[in-house]
Amino acid sequence: MHPITIRPARFEDRYALARVLIDATLTTFRGRVPDRCLYSLTVEESATNWGRNFKDDTLSDGQYPFVAEVASVDVIGLAMAGRRSTDSILDQQIAQSYPRELVTLQVDPAWQRRGVGRKLVAAVAVALMKEGETNLLVQVLAENPNVAFYKALGARLVGSQPYDWEGYPATSLIFVWDALRALTSAV
Ligand SMILES: CC(C)(COP(=O)(O)OP(=O)(O)OC[C@H]1O[C@@H](n2cnc3c(N)ncnc32)[C@H](O)[C@@H]1OP(=O)(O)O)[C@@H](O)C(=O)NCCC(=O)NCCS
Numbered sequence: 001m002h003p004i005t006i007r008p009a010r011f012e013d014r015y016a017l018a019r020v021l022i023d024a025t026l027t028t029f030r031g032r033v034p035d036r037c038l039y040s041l042t043v044e045e046s047a048t049n050w051g052r053n054f055k056d057d058t059l060s061d062g063q064y065p066f067v068a069e070v071a072s073v074d075v076i077g078l079a080m081a082g083r084r085s086t087d088s089i090l091d092q093q094i095a096q097s098y099p100r101e102l103v104t105l106q107v108d109p110a111w112q113r114r115g116v117g118r119k120l121v122a123a124v125a126v127a128l129m130k131e132g133e134t135n136l137l138v139q140v141l142a143e144n145p146n147v148a149f150y151k152a153l154g155a156r157l158v159g160s161q162p163y164d165w166e167g168y169p170a171t172s173l174i175f176v177w178d179a180l181r182a183l184t185s186a187v
Contacts, residue, residue, distance in 0.1 A: 002071070004119065013050070014050040015047045017046070019043055020076065020077060022043055024106035024107060024108065033170065037166045040166055063081065063083070064079075076108040076110075077106060079102065079104065079123065081103065083101075084100070089137070089139075089174065094159055094174060102137070118153065125177075138176075138177075140173045142172070142173050153183065157175055160173050161174065
């Protein structure tokens with residue numbers, strides 16, 4: 001059994017972050033959305049984006065990137081919460097009630113369904129609670145077969161809105177957690 005550690009992400013993780021992000025996205029959505037949605041970003045480009053963020057320190061402003069790591073294997077998952085740009089949630093009542101968003105959560109396909117996602121969300125919840133936040137929003141594409149993960153973690157569906165993914169008309173489901181404390185038991 002490999003012990004899984006959750007720790008804050010750092011600059012050196014940029015290639016691992018890119019690899020997990022792209023692998024998990026491809027595995028989840030291949031055949032469910034047009035290929036153009038899936039191949040718009042290379043590992044190199046994604047790693048450069050992550051690296052740039054860490055370098056000019058924009059991740060430190062209210063954003064919480066975490067990785068899940070197995071000592072002998074490397075990074076196997078990532079999660080990040082952030083402050084949302086004001087216009088990404090169309091329903092202003094929801095946007096104002098839930099200022100923080102889980103903007104990315106990805107587990108390496110080979111490590112899914114072993115509690116890693118739950119641990120990553122717990123780490124995010126603990127970090128946000130330290131800032132005095134009590135709730136959290138997450139957008140999940142209706143095309144994503146992993147919607148059940150959010151339901152298993154007690155998230156509540158509060159709305160939906162269109163999402164343009166490289167010209168493909170997807171639907172974004174909006175889930176919320178009203179009590180972050182309930183998520184922290186997996187830390
Ligand atoms: C969704 C994802 C993050 C879940 O992470 P994970 O490590 O596989 O999930 P966990 O093992 O922590 O599961 C926690 C609970 O959710 C349930 N669950 C997880 N994925 C599920 C699925 N696809 N269908 C049904 N239940 C699921 C588990 O059974 C578990 O429930 P239990 O505790 O009652 O047994 C992971 O599958 C993933 O990265 N998928 C690809 C990318 C993705 O879809 N990211 C989300 C973008 S919004």
